[in-house]
Amino acid sequence: MLVYHLPGTFETREDHLDLLWEAGATGLEERAGLIRAYFDEETELPPLIRDGEWRQEADQDWLAEFKANLRPVQAGRVTIVPPWLRAEIPAGQVGLVIEPGMAFGTGHHATTRMAVEALSDLKLDGQTILDVGTGSGVLAIAGALLGAGYALGVDIDPITIPIAGENARDNAVPEGRTAFMVGTLGDDLPGDVVADGVFDVLVANLYAELHDLLVGAYVGHLRPGGPLILTGILTGKLPLVQDALDREGFTDVQVRTDGEWALVTARA
Ligand code: SAM
Structure with a gap:
């Protein structure tokens, strides 16, 4: 060089x-x-x-340097690690292994971490989860490891789907507990598990402007009273998301922040 x-x-x-x-x-x-x-x-x-x-x-070797500096990320009851740090998952924590790669979602971004934390605050046993913008599949897989019966991850970027599937296998998620498909809200979702497309929990790590556009669709895919978890929101853009949630009648709107990033939870 x-x-x-x-x-x-x-x-x-x-x-x-x-x-x-x-x-x-x-x-x-x-x-x-x-x-x-x-x-x-x-x-x-x-x-x-x-x-x-x-x-x-x-x-x-930038990649080697990046990998050498990765540390486990604790998000509520979940600790997210790359495969070579499996041994560092503390006893009592749910271990979530994500191979850093082409798809967003290693747990090192504040938005992913806050979303996993918000999922870990819920009682997910047997619940169905829709993860919009699944990337590495990290949120859907976290949901399944926290007890959800079925988590569907959708993403408009086709490159993410095999990566998310691979990550689910690496975490020994039982067959059928997660599924991943190319697409977004408005597309036909697979109806084998959730026939009416209405899920118990909806999580989306996108960005404020997109939440504003999709919030009407979130209502259609979430059971009444079901928790909505939205992140990827810059704190300066919070009003856009809060107004959209008000407009669609969401209740119990709560905000948490980490630096410039925000996560909003609400109930349908
Ligand atoms: N869920 C992962 C996480 O929390 O770390 C990845 C989130 S990443 C910030 C956003 C993902 O959303 C990307 O993989 C991107 O391809 C996807 N995406 C962007 N617009 C979308 C849309 N309209 N519908 C579905 N997925 C979308």
């Missing part, structure tokens, strides 16, 4: 950053008073940025 070390910061050398890009830099990074400009090959630089130094550095 070829890196050009230029003394200074993005701020102090603001006027020189374009020169680096124009010279063919493929990426810029600022670290410890140095601008690090990545290049494919050594190249003649304009005089204003010749006070740096070319360095050949060992390639960095």
